[in-house]
Amino acid sequence: NAGVTQTPKFQVLKTGQSMTLQCAQDMNHEYMSWYRQDPGMGLRLIHYSVGAGITDQGEVPNGYNVSRSTTEDFPLRLLSAAPSQTSVYFCASSTEGFDQPQHFGDGTRLSIL
Amino acid sequence: KQEVTQIPAALSVPEGENLVLNCSFTDSAIYNLQWFRQDPGKGLTSLLLIQSSQREQTSGRLNASLDKSSGRSTLYIAASQPGDSATYLCAVSLILGYSTLTFGKGTMLLVSP
Secondary structure (H helix, E strand, C coil): CCCCEEEECCCCCCCCCCEEEEEEEECCCCCEEEEEEEECEEEEEEEEEEEECCCEEEECCCEEEEECCHHHHCCEECCCCCCCEEEEEEEEEEECCCCCCCEECCCCCEECC | CCCEEEECEEEEEECCCCCEEEEECCCCEEEEEEEEEEECCCCCEEEEECCCCCEEEEECCEEEEEEEECCEEEECCCCHHHHHHHHEEEEEECCCCCCCCCCCCEEEEECCC
16 A cells, blocks of 8 residues: 655746646545645645545646546646746645545656746 | 645653644534644645534543634643654635635644654
């Protein structure tokens, strides 16, 4: 049981490039979410999903896309990277909802030059 | 909009001290409150979850209390140890359909031997 696995752990991009941050969980959790963590800002919700095929926007969705084709995977896509998207990105999952204990991955540290 | 504040932002104590971390929130209509621990370079680990109908939760040397009417929660750590050094975050879940978590910015704790 690996929990929540995020790849890659580190990434450097140039402005305008696109990429996908991967998130996978092996706990059969229905609820998954993406947060970004910036100094002085705390964690902010980007997108979330309450099950396969169902996604919704969080607090800071602009510049990011998500899809949920399987229960296990919830990838986050940066369409055209901007320096403002330099951050640490965390994926989380839970069994019954966001008001239940969340299981977090170790994060992806992303730098946009 | 729900806002979550954690005071102090940083705390340094000698080993063995009992300490209290504070969390306040502006909207008392919460579903629950969670306390997390984050080690440097790692994701968040859920420590305690208090439902809105509860007053406190305990796990080992940790005790979390909730006063929903005043919008406050405290995390009490007894007999602190160097291994407790980490950033502690609180997050609240609102009672609004598919609720999501709103995080505080955290308290960085350093326990010195």
